[in-house]
Amino acid sequence: MFKRFEKTKVLVIDEVSMLHADTFDMVDAVCREIKGNQMPFGGIQVVLVGDFFQLPPINRVSEDEMQLGFVKKQNFAYESEVWDKLKLIVCYISKQYRDWE
Numbered sequence: 001m002f003k004r005f006e007k008t009k010v011l012v013i014d015e016v017s018m019l020h021a022d023t024f025d026m027v028d029a030v031c032r033e034i035k036g037n038q039m040p041f042g043g044i045q046v047v048l049v050g051d052f053f054q055l056p057p058i059n060r061v062s063e064d065e066m067q068l069g070f071v072k073k074q075n076f077a078y079e080s081e082v083w084d085k086l087k088l089i090v091c092y093i094s095k096q097y098r099d100w101e
Contacts, residue, residue, distance in 0.1 A: 002034060008044055009044065009045060010044065010045045011041060011044045011047070012046075012049065013027075017051055017056065020076075021077055021080035024083070025080045027041070040085045041086075048088070056076070
């Protein structure tokens with residue numbers, strides 16, 4: 001599996017709006033470690049797909065656990081440490097291409 005990952009050039013993350021900042025940072029850390037490259041995501045081109053106005057990150061942590069300080073609040077991927085290090089190019093899709101017929 002590592003050999004396949006070492007050859008990986010593009011990583012596509014769909015529904016990125018549902019991904020927590022901590023998880024996004026963990027994926028970055030794993031990519032950097034496996035690739036042996038300290039660039040964001042180990043130098044892999046990252047394609048992020050999602051609508052931040054549609055679905056927030058899934059939260060499996062109770063409000064009580066957050067208030068007691070057991071875990072920090074789970075934030076959107078764009079609040080991760082790596083987000084600002086990525087040189088993102090934003091593309092908006094203005095035409096629907098689904099064929100419902």
